[in-house]
Amino acid sequence: MTNAIELDDVSFGYDRRRPVLKGITMSIPRGQVVAIMGGSGCGKTTILRLIGGQLRQQHGQVKVDGASVRDLGREELYALRRRIGMLFQFGALFTDMTVFENIAFPMREHTDLSDALIRDLVLMKLHAVGLRGAAQLKPSELSGGMARRVALARAVALDPMLVLYDEPFAGLDPISLGVVGQLIRRLNDALGITSVIVTHDVYESLKIVDYLYFVSEGRIIAQGTPDEVRNSADPFVRQFVDGEADGPVPFHYPARSYAEELAAGAN
Amino acid sequence: MPTKPLANGLRRIGAGTIRAVSRMGFAARFFVAVLYHSPAALRRIPLTLREVYFAGVLSLVVIIVSGVFVGMVLGLQGYDTLNLYGAGDSLGLFVGLSLVRELGPVVAGLLFASRAGSAITAEIGLMKTTEQLSAMEMMAVDPLARIVAPRFWGGVISMPLLAALFSVMGVFGAYVVGVRLIGVDSGTFWGNMQAGIEFRPDVTNSIIKSVVFGVAVSLIAVFEGYDAKPTAEGVSAATTRTVVEGSLAILALDFILTVFMFRGVGDV
Numbered sequence: 050m051t052n053a054i055e056l057d058d059v060s061f062g063y064d065r066r067r068p069v070l071k072g073i074t075m076s077i078p079r080g081q082v083v084a085i086m087g088g089s090g091c092g093k094t095t096i097l098r099l100i101g102g103q104l105r106q107q108h109g110q111v112k113v114d115g116a117s118v119r120d121l122g123r124e125e126l127y128a129l130r131r132r133i134g135m136l137f138q139f140g141a142l143f144t145d146m147t148v149f150e151n152i153a154f155p156m157r158e159h160t161d162l163s164d165a166l167i168r169d170l171v172l173m174k175l176h177a178v179g180l181r182g183a184a185q186l187k188p189s190e191l192s193g194g195m196a197r198r199v200a201l202a203r204a205v206a207l208d209p210m211l212v213l214y215d216e217p218f219a220g221l222d223p224i225s226l227g228v229v230g231q232l233i234r235r236l237n238d239a240l241g242i243t244s245v246i247v248t249h250d251v252y253e254s255l256k257i258v259d260y261l262y263f264v265s266e267g268r269i270i271a272q273g274t275p276d277e278v279r280n281s282a283d284p285f286v287r288q289f290v291d292g293e294a295d296g297p298v299p300f301h302y303p304a305r306s307y308a309e310e311l312a313a314g315a316n
Numbered sequence: 317m318p319t320k321p322l323a324n325g326l327r328r329i330g331a332g333t334i335r336a337v338s339r340m341g342f343a344a345r346f347f348v349a350v351l352y353h354s355p356a357a358l359r360r361i362p363l364t365l366r367e368v369y370f371a372g373v374l375s376l377v378v379i380i381v382s383g384v385f386v387g388m389v390l391g392l393q394g395y396d397t398l399n400l401y402g403a404g405d406s407l408g409l410f411v412g413l414s415l416v417r418e419l420g421p422v423v424a425g426l427l428f429a430s431r432a433g434s435a436i437t438a439e440i441g442l443m444k445t446t447e448q449l450s451a452m453e454m455m456a457v458d459p460l461a462r463i464v465a466p467r468f469w470g471g472v473i474s475m476p477l478l479a480a481l482f483s484v485m486g487v488f489g490a491y492v493v494g495v496r497l498i499g500v501d502s503g504t505f506w507g508n509m510q511a512g513i514e515f516r517p518d519v520t521n522s523i524i525k526s527v528v529f530g531v532a533v534s535l536i537a538v539f540e541g542y543d544a545k546p547t548a549e550g551v552s553a554a555t556t557r558t559v560v561e562g563s564l565a566i567l568a569l570d571f572i573l574t575v576f577m578f579r580g581v582g583d584v
Contacts, residue, residue: 101454127456141451144443155455158462213454 052112053079053211053243054100059109061095069095071267072109077260082237082244084254086289087264093247096264097213100245101135102126114210131159134204134212134242138219140196142188148175148199149184155206174202178232194225198232205236211243212236218250226250230257251290255279263289265297343539349460350468350538357465367470371432371534375478378427383482386423387489390414394490395498407500408509411490416513416522417578420483422570425529427482428475429562433537436467437558440541441551449542464542468534475530476523483522521577528569533562 054077062068069092085093098104102118111118152171175181178198234257237244255275263271271286288296449459494500544554
């Protein structure tokens with residue numbers, strides 16, 4: 050099985066003093082659903098942005114479908130992006146368009162398909178996420194879960210080879226969460242695509258993914274299949290899976306000692 | 317140490333200057349990029365027409381109402397002052413020149429910056445905040461071509477039309493007050509205006525001014541929206557900057573253009 054995505058010793062920082070990623074290496078095989086997990090601000094969304102070419106790493110190599118993303122020119126990068134779908138954290142639907150127009154948007158921009166054919170394709174995508182009846186609604190009329198499903202339909206509008214999901218479960222009720230999770234798995238298998246999910250929702254991810262990476266402070270600190278993760282004795286993985294407040298990821302933000310702080314206030 | 321506050325002050329001034337110059341450089345590069353993407357955007361006529369509707373048609377009410385009231389005040393105050401020197405009959409010329417040369421483009425520009433400019437900035441800023449621009453980029457659609465360029469040209473096209481309409485409504489307001497209410501002779505009102513206003517330099521320069529203001533305000537509006545911090549506070553600050561910078565740019569450009577356009581007109 051060849052890899053859809055390869056990251057080799059990737060380091061990235063917005064400035065030299067604050068590195069976000071430090072030597073990340075990972076391989077994501079074709080056809081798999083892979084989760085990148087970690088706490089807020091650990092750098093997992095940055096990995097998605099490097100894969101999509103929105104950011105460029107300072108060190109190492111990011112390859113998508115064999116192409117080094119950093120070395121692509123604008124046209125080549127756009128050609129690659131046409132084969133990538135992305136679901137943003139809160140959907141990022143175009144608020145001035147209806148649900149139908151949102152999904153038709155990439156088709157109208159990148160193909161010469163007739164209106165009749167686009168209509169059929171859009172309805173097919175909406176049917177796949179169970180929202181054919183919502184085609185004429187505006188994004189403001191949708192619930193959070195519905196918006197996420199519409200964004201999912203838009204992400205697969207051009208039948209991509211790869212779909213990137215940025216926090217697809219954030220802020221969803223339990224039913225919507227299950228629906229979105231199952232849709233990700235079903236669409237991945239039905240369309241034969243590769244999916245990368247950036248999330249901190251460990252329970253939902255363990256149900257649907259083939260492999261997980263745990264990222265903390267810009268490094269991969271654990272990885273494995275869902276079964277390996279469930280049975281892992283690694284303190285970080287245990288803290289994450291069991292939702293412990295304190296552990297390898299400290300409860301307190303770094304600061305000088307409490308006693309010192311109080312003494313300073315008294316002086 | 318007394319030198320420390322001084323050094324800190326100088327450091328702040330230096331940092332602020334570097335930030336301002338770097339931002340101006342970014343704005344200049346942004347302008348070039350917008351122009352580069354303009355042919356593709358203009359080829360898709362419905363996109364630009366939609367923005368002409370939002371920037372132009374939706375500004376009609378404020379332009380028409382303001383134009384009428386400004387014209388009525390001009391009529392009233394102008395007649396009062398001119399009549400002191402026995403020149404009340406020149407009201408038509410006075411109002412026409414004031415509106416065509418200055419008030420039409422300037423006041424319409426200020427209103428345009430407040431209504432349409434702020435709306436453009438807020439829309440683009442919110443699209444950035446809600447990741448709609450990023451989503452577009454990830455769909456291999458350049459937001460500069462799809463979002464920014466049509467809004468820029470929508471503003472540039474709308475502005476001269478709004479300025480012309482403002483002047484027409486101003487003349488109408490002055491006519492109502494001067495001729496209908498005060499009793500200036502209608503033939504004198506229109507005749508003086510027709511005799512005293514030249515197509516060139518008056519009307520042509522008025523059009524040039526309004527186009528320049530349209531470019532300036534539209535560029536500021538799209539740039540501030542695109543450069544806004546992606547937070548509620550950031551969009552709010554960007555919208556305010558559009559109105560303030562747009563208004564100041566209009567007033568400064570108006571002075572510069574007036575110096576060049578009407579130099580020597582009084583000697584004729």
